[in-house]
Amino acid sequence: MTADRLTELLEDSSAEVAPPSFAATAWATARRVRRRRQVLASVAAFAAVVAVTVPLRDRGGDDIVPAPPAQSAPASAAPAGVDVMPAKPVQRALPGLPVNFAIPADAAKLSQHPVEQAVAVVQDHAGESADQSMRPLHVIDAAGRWTRVDVGDLVRTHDEGGNQAEPLRSTALSPDGRRIAVPQPEALVVIDLPAAKAHRIPLPGLNEQVMWWGDETVFVGQESTGVTRVDWASGVVSPEPAAMSAWIGGGSPVAAADIADLITAGEDRRVRVWRPGDATPVREVPVDFVTVRPEGYAVSEWYGAAMPDGAGRVAAAAWGDRVPPGGPGNYGGVQMLTVVDTTTGRVDRLLDLGTTRSKSCCEVLGWIDDQTLLAHTDLEGLITWNTRTGEITRVTTGPVAATVSVRPR
Amino acid sequence: MRWTGVDSDFAAFVEARQHRLLRSAYLVCGDHHLAEDLLQGALVKLALRWNRVREGDPEAFLRTVMYRDAVSWWRRFRREQLSDAPPERPAGGDDVPSRLVFEAALRRLPPRQRAVLVLRYFDDLTEARTADILGVTVGTVKSQASAALRKLRDLAPELGEMVGKDRR
Structure with missing residues (x-):
């Protein structure tokens, strides 16, 4: 088969796509976006006047220290x-x-050397190497020692299409550095580093994301929005009313804090702030790149x-x-x-x-x-x-x- | 002017290219609705910048936005790497049209590889233009195209050798 045959197959595969008519809709949408930006510009111009007067008065003025110029940005x-x-x-x-x-290849095993508090968790990528097996998780403690996580029987996560991902997320380590939350198919695994023990909490679904809210609660994401709340110590699993996204939320080191999502929706860029337990966002504000x-x-x-x-x-x-x-x-x-x-x-x-x-x-x-x-x-x-x-x-x-x-x- | 309030040049530009671009979007994302969303989103961005882009290369702008959005969306919602599990075969035994076998295999490719194939073999762009649009190097385009063809052959051996000599 030749390049021409490949082109032919691509042509055939898309032949049934009907001709669209998008020009008027796109132009009208862009016009609405422009109008909204003009309104924002007016608001921002007013806010700028307020901003240079009110904070100085409120804070007494003396404690306002201008930021030094950035060293890396001419x-x-x-x-x-x-x-x-x-x-x-x-x-x-x-x-x-x-x-x-x-x-290090000779890193101690967690099961034999519990770790009181980790600074970081690391999982190597298989990359292009011939060995595509999943690499184990390793933790680094405050003394710089590496320890291999040999508990938990972890596997790669996958979505409904079978697309796999390594299980470690950048949000996996608990705020106190003592636990690692790992999403797994049909479960959440929390690795208790001081106890050198893994808690496997059954959780229906293709769990793919995690974020901590304090040191006891993990929000687990199965879809692009919405999370399930898990109290890892008790194993209690409950639906979370707040429609946060574990794909874009980073959780919070403090259990009482709100969680902010940065939203991309069409031409809109927004901040949506959630208070866990509440189905209604605390607030939602546009992110304006035009006037500020x-x-x-x-x-x-x-x-x-x-x-x-x-x-x-x-x-x-x-x-x-x-x-x-x-x-x-x-x-x-x-x-x-x-x-x-x-x-x-x-x-x-x-x-x-x-x-x-x-x-x-x-x-x-x-x-x-x-x-x-x-x-x-x-x-x-x-x-x-x-x-x-x-x-x-x-x-x-x-x-x-x-x-x-x-x-x- | 065909529509009230729509810039006539913009309308003419979109009219001339939207069908082909929608087909490209469909090939990259494999979903009719998502393809329409991709193209509409890119067209809105083009409309917002029309006065600045119209004298340059609006088609390149449109392709760049659309393809990068496509790869980004796919990554966002479908994640990082494909399973090694074989794809589900379309029902129909030996009589399955090549097109269906090809489509099933194409959907198993990672998003950037799919985008490279569509840009090179459907949009008929050079490696250099493909690299520009995807924001990668020419070397990456070559390696991704090679990997994509190899993967297609693995996934759908009945299609035979996909290419003899690669395009330049």
């Missing part, structure tokens, strides 16, 4: 609120994390977990547009990290990761402190990004071809 190249990944970020190890994630900074950027889609900073902001990876005024734009090919205020919908800060990366290249792992993010990027490995100063450091010496779940603080 002022001439990046608009306000935008940092750009430097070609060679400064290398600086993060206490408790290794500078490379090469898993960062100028020239737009998110096409967020991906990965939105990690909360505990002070009303979430950070998540995204891909989208970069269209500087008067300059050539890039539509859809820009990878970025974003920090979004869940009260105002404002994108507080954005890290431009460039256009040369693969799709879903990067992931936010968590907050090290009030202003510094830890993220996993395809080219650098693990990085920190100070969202106030713009400083970016490289934590690892090279890329990390593994899924990593870290509790950095």
